[in-house]
Each structure stands twice: as C-alpha cells, then as structure tokens.
Amino acid sequence: xxxxxxxxxxxxxxxxxxxxxxxxxxxxxxxxxxxxxxxxxxxxxxxxxxxxxxxxxxxxxxxxxxxxxxxxxxxxxxxxxxxxxxxxxxxxxxxxxxxxxxxxxxxxxxxxxxxxxxxxxxxxxxxxxxxxxxxxxxxxxxxxxxxxxxxxxxxxxxxxxxxxxxxxxxxxxxxxxxxxxxxxxxxxxxxxxxxxxxxxxxxxxxxxxxxxxxxxxxxxxxxxxxxxxxxxxxxxxxxxxxxxxxxxxxxxxx
Amino acid sequence: xxxxxxxxxxxxxxxxxxxxxxxxxxxxxxxxxxxxxxxxxxxxxxxxxxxxxxxxxxxxxxxxxxxxxxxxxxxxxxxxxxxxxxxxxxxxxxxxxxxxxxxxxxxxxxxxxxxxxxxxxxxxxxxxxxxxxxxxxxxxxxxxxxxxxxxxxxxxxxxxxxxxxxxxxxxxxxxxxxxxxxxxxxxxxxxxxxxxxxxxxxxxxxxxxxxxxxxxxxxxxxxxxxxxxxxxxxxxxxxxxxxxxxxxxxxxxxxxxxxxxxxxxxxxxxxxxxxxxxxxxxxxxxxxxxxxxxxxxxxxxxxxxxxxxxxxxxxxxxxxxxxxxxxxxxxxxxxxxxxxxxxxxxxxxxxxxxxxxxxxxxxxxxxxxxxxxxxxxxxxxxxxxxxxxxxxxxxxxxxxxxxxxxxxxxxxxxxxxxxxxxxxxxxxxxxxxxxxxxxxxxxxxxxxxxxxxxxxxxxxxxxxxxxxxxxxxxxxxxxxxxx
Numbered sequence: 001x002x003x004x005x006x007x008x009x010x011x012x013x014x015x016x017x018x019x020x021x022x023x024x025x026x027x028x029x030x031x032x033x034x035x036x037x038x039x040x041x042x043x044x045x046x047x048x049x050x051x052x053x054x055x056x057x058x059x060x061x062x063x064x065x066x067x068x069x070x071x072x073x074x075x076x077x078x079x080x081x082x083x084x085x086x087x088x089x090x091x092x093x094x095x096x097x098x099x100x101x102x103x104x105x106x107x108x109x110x111x112x113x114x115x116x117x118x119x120x121x122x123x124x125x126x127x128x129x130x131x132x133x134x135x136x137x138x139x140x141x142x143x144x145x146x147x148x149x150x151x152x153x154x155x156x157x158x159x160x161x162x163x164x165x166x167x168x169x170x171x172x173x174x175x176x177x178x179x180x181x182x183x184x185x186x187x188x189x190x191x192x193x194x195x196x197x198x199x200x201x202x203x204x205x206x207x208x209x210x211x212x213x214x215x216x217x218x219x220x221x222x223x224x225x226x227x228x229x230x231x232x233x234x235x236x237x238x239x240x241x242x243x244x245x246x247x248x249x250x251x252x253x254x
Numbered sequence: 255x256x257x258x259x260x261x262x263x264x265x266x267x268x269x270x271x272x273x274x275x276x277x278x279x280x281x282x283x284x285x286x287x288x289x290x291x292x293x294x295x296x297x298x299x300x301x302x303x304x305x306x307x308x309x310x311x312x313x314x315x316x317x318x319x320x321x322x323x324x325x326x327x328x329x330x331x332x333x334x335x336x337x338x339x340x341x342x343x344x345x346x347x348x349x350x351x352x353x354x355x356x357x358x359x360x361x362x363x364x365x366x367x368x369x370x371x372x373x374x375x376x377x378x379x380x381x382x383x384x385x386x387x388x389x390x391x392x393x394x395x396x397x398x399x400x401x402x403x404x405x406x407x408x409x410x411x412x413x414x415x416x417x418x419x420x421x422x423x424x425x426x427x428x429x430x431x432x433x434x435x436x437x438x439x440x441x442x443x444x445x446x447x448x449x450x451x452x453x454x455x456x457x458x459x460x461x462x463x464x465x466x467x468x469x470x471x472x473x474x475x476x477x478x479x480x481x482x483x484x485x486x487x488x489x490x491x492x493x494x495x496x497x498x499x500x501x502x503x504x505x506x507x508x509x510x511x512x513x514x515x516x517x518x519x520x521x522x523x524x525x526x527x528x529x530x531x532x533x534x535x536x537x538x539x540x541x542x543x544x545x546x547x548x549x550x551x552x553x554x555x556x557x558x559x560x561x562x563x564x565x566x567x568x569x570x571x572x573x574x575x576x577x578x579x580x581x582x583x584x585x586x587x588x589x590x591x592x593x594x595x596x597x598x599x600x601x602x603x604x605x606x607x608x609x610x611x612x613x614x615x616x617x618x619x620x621x622x623x624x625x626x627x628x629x630x631x632x633x634x635x636x637x638x639x640x641x642x643x644x645x646x647x648x649x650x651x652x653x654x655x656x657x658x659x660x661x662x663x664x665x666x667x668x669x670x671x672x673x674x675x676x677x678x679x680x681x682x683x684x685x686x687x688x689x690x691x692x693x694x695x696x697x698x699x700x701x702x703x704x705x706x707x708x709x710x711x712x713x714x715x716x717x718x719x720x721x722x723x724x725x726x727x728x729x730x731x732x733x734x735x736x737x
Contacts, residue, residue, distance in 0.1 A: 052692050056684075076691035085692075092689040096707025105703055106693040113694070145707065162693065 002030025011062035022226035038223035081113035083169030087159040135191035153184035160191040177211040189214030209241035314431035314441030413449035447478035452487035483518035516551025528564035535594025538566025545572035549581030557584040573602035576610035591624030600630035605638040620656035702729035
C-alpha cells in the first residue's frame, strides 16, 4: 500500500448559506483509483470544486490534508502547483489564447514551483508532441484557442491532454463522461489510464457506471445528501447500475 | 521683422525667465509661460526657420485664437490652462543622476519587468552614460544604409533646414493648420518631431525608429511628424516606446501626417505608455493627438496599429482619407484604461476613390473606474463606387465600476457601398479566472493571458519585436487590477 495522498476529515461546505457537504470523510492513497457516485444534487461536483478551491463555496468545518499539507489554506493556483488537477465538467473558453500558450504559462508556473528552470521552446514543443500522442488528440487542436468552438468530446480530450502536461499527483475527473460518445469516452479513458502510476491517484466523479468499465476503480463511494453513505469495491458500481439509487436512499433512511 | 526686433524678443524672454527665478544655467533656453504672437515668432526664430514656416505658424496661431476647445468627446477633465504653459524649452540632455542607484527603484523595477536593456534604462531614467552606447553606432550604420537608398529620416527641424521644399509641399497637406483646436495649437508652437521621405520605388529596409527611439526621448509636448511615401515605396514606422515615460508635461498635442502616393504603402505602429496618473486619478498626461493619412494615389495603403495603455486622458483618431482608386485603409487598436483613465479613441475612414476598402478592428479593455470609448466614422462619398468597410469593435470589462462605450458613425452616400459593423462587449468571468487558477496561474497572470488573447488580432499586426514588448506592457498595465 502506498502513502496517503489525500485525507478528508469531516468536511462541511455551504453555498450561499445552504449546506451541501455534511461531513465527508475520505482517504486516498498513492496508486489508487476512487470513484464517487451518487444521484443528482448529492454534492459530487461540490466536493470537486471545494477540493480545487472554488471560492463560491464556504468550508464551514473539517480538514483536508494533501501530501501532509493543509490543502484548504492554499489558493487555487497553489493547489494546482502542488499537484491537484481538476478536469472540469464544463471546460471554460478562453478566446484568442491558444492551448500552446495556455499550457506554456501553466507548465512554467508548475516548474517554477518545483524550483526548475523553464523549458526552452523546443523542449516545450517536444513535450507537447509527446503528450498529444499519449492521449491521442489531434495535433492541430493545440493551435486553437482554449475550448473555443470545441465539441463536447474535444473539450474533454483537451482536459485530459492538460492533465498529461501537468502530471498531477491527484486528478479529479468531474463527470468527464458527460456529453461523450462511445469513441470519445474510450479515448478519454485510455488517456487517463495511461497517466496512472504507483505514485499518483485518480478520483473519478460520475453519475453512471459506464465510465468505470474503462477506468476501473479500486474503491467506490456513494455520496448521498452530502455524506458518503456506502463504500465498497468495484462491484458496488455494478450493483448501483442494476438497482438504481433508490435502494441506497431507502437504506440510508432506515 | 528686423534683426533688431528679433533680438529684442529673445532678450525679453530670457529676461522674463530670469525674473521668474530659474536658476539653472540653461535658463535662456526655456521660455516663460504664456502664449501670444511674440512667443510664436520667438519659437520660429530660435529654430532659425525660413519665412514660410513663420507664416505657417502665425497663420495657425491666428486660427487657434478663434477656435474653442472641443467638448464632444466622452471625457471629463479639467481643461489645460494654455497661458500657464511654457512653449519652448531646448532639448535638455543634461543627466539628472550619476548612477542608476539614484533612480527611483519603482521605475527600475518596471524597466526590469519590461526587459529594457541596461544602457537604455540609463538613458530613459536620465542617468549619465559615459560609454559609447551600442545604439549610437547602430544609429550611424543604419543612417548610412538609409542614405544609400535615398531615404530621408531626420528630425522635422532638420528637415525644415535641409529639405524645405519637401516640408513646404507636404506639411499641413493632410492636417490643415486650422483642422481642429489642438492641431492648430500644434501647428503654431511645435518644437520638434520626425520627418521621413521614401523615394519612388524604394522599400525601406528596416522598421524606422526601432533603433532610434532612445534619441527620440524628449521631443517635447508638441510633436510633429510627417511621413511621405512616394510612388511604389514601402515603409514601416514605429512610434513610441513601451518603457514608461515620466514626462512632466501635462498636455501633449501631437500631429502626425502621412502621405502615400500611387502604389505606396505605409504601416504606422504606435505604443503609447505615458504617465496615466496615480491610482486615485491625480496627475497624468493629457494626450490630444491628430493623426491622419491620405492614400493620395491609386492602389496605395495606410495601416495604423496602436496600443494605448498610458495617459490620463486620450483623445485620438488616426484616420485615413482614401482618395486614390483601390486604396486601402486599416486601423487596428488596443486601448487599455485602468484606475481613472479615460480614452476616447477610434478612427475615420473617408472613402473618396472607387473600390476603396477599409478595415477597423478596435479592442477596448476597461478596468478599475476607467472609461473607454470607441468613436469611429466611416464616410462613403458619392463618387466612391464599390467601397467596402468592415468594422469590429470589441470591449472587455474587468470589474464592475468601469465603462465601455461605442460610438460608430456611418455616412454612406453611394448605394454600391458595403459597410459592415460588428460590436461585442464581454466581461472577464470568474469562471475563466478559476479555470486558469486551477492550471496553476495566479489571478493576475490569468487576466493578463485573457486580455492578450482578446487583443491578439491587433497585437499580431505589430512588428515582431514591438509585439513582444506590447504584450509585456499589457500585463504590466493590468498589474494590481485585481483586488
């Protein structure tokens, strides 16, 4: 078993006074893939946003430790540089900024944080090429402005490409499967799988079991009404697929 | 005017100045404040100008006296007190400091961020330079290159002395002395500026002024530029400097004139970074500029590109008169206003010839409590058959206290004209910033990236070296904009 990467203790968060997360506990170790499933409105995306440092959510209680450091006290950009990556459910357009320039800025910030010299332009382009091939995205995509006029599939592939460029310790995939056809889903999942190693971890947030056919989780959690109500192995996902979430809801109410 | 009178005027002014208590040794080179015909005469005399120039100045001055300051722009400012300004001070190259250690550290930090070379920093900050600068020898080499091709590139004062026939022919041929209040004032009192003449069929081998910009510092508050591109010639001209100018003059009223003959092309790029005033809106330069070019001959082209980040108040409309058939006018602009800056800028495209074409791309970026206005006129004259115009005006708002305004005027008197206008206003969203944050960029870098992306179409028009500097300058202007 690897070292603990992320430790969430009694995490409570609100938005505009409304309580969303109500005491989350979760521990993720190096080399693991965790999946969080749950019905709409259970707090899945909120958990992803809170971990990434989105300011509209207020953490009212609890503690999150990431590689031994207090994650919640860090600014969003510090969390990124420390190795937390969020693949957005709805990636944002930045008109006029090419993916190449966007990644160049991001990679040099990450390198600076690690005390490394910036890459030379040719080293950088080589890295781009390598990662593009790894995650199977079209070479020309990188010349386009970030997410501008991208199809749903292109946006998600671009997220995985950025993940490949930044090599995070913890990748959080927020409903990455939404809006993908089966081919795009396979490419995106393959990309994520190739990036896995014994020193990083993946947290897959999803509504459906479908994605988990491709990215196989070690642990599956069920989030309901702001709490993790059930944890199990990958078979739990199949059970959910078969029985739906009502079964969990009943169990919780009892 | 007799020589006796001349001397008397000069004497009088030197004395007055002495009375005013100036103690520097070059006191006789600064006129006391105030403006009347004698001052105009004294300027012309100081500069040893031929009679036609004196007549030109006096005529402009008389026109100016009858004019009133325009108030139509979307600007609020305290009008300059024209009698409180000194209208002549000889270029002072007196070093203010002995070493960079004495210079304001904030200014040095800015230079560093812009990547200004050390020697250049010294010159800009007013530090004595005892070694012969590289740029001086570069200057000489290039001047020689230009001369071989018959290109004249010198100060306008020098041109008045050395090439009076060219100056007489083209000065005020595009911007008449009485064109507007500030152009009239400039015509009466301008002290220096630049002159370029590209002979027939010559392609100017370098960007004019890149290598000369250091020497162009201190041209004063009433600058006059005249560029003439003869038949079939080409020139790219760069004005300004990205390094911040700590100019003490509050009012700047420049005039730029461009003449493009048949088949000639002129590309004019500006980066303007004058002192915008402090964060509370105190101080800062008033920049009231008249820039105009004429595509005089058929198939000629004038292209204006500007990046405006400085000045407290900007009033500027680089314009093109498309007289020759098939002539082309372009205007690419990025104007950034921060804190309490105000900009009212745009262009005029006057279509006269047939098949004339103009393109306007304007990008306004407002931050803080600033106001940014685009004002443009597209005029199609009755004889301009098949004229075409495309205008695109985009505004980007950062924060909620700033303003963006668009005032497009279209006057078409020819039914065959095609005029298109597109305008957008957008805000830098929290989502965009968070997305960048999540990839490791801090908020300032994120905004800078977003703004550079927004302005890309215009920045791409700048010559390479200038574009890189302009990008850095944009980032710098945005610094501290996030609170």
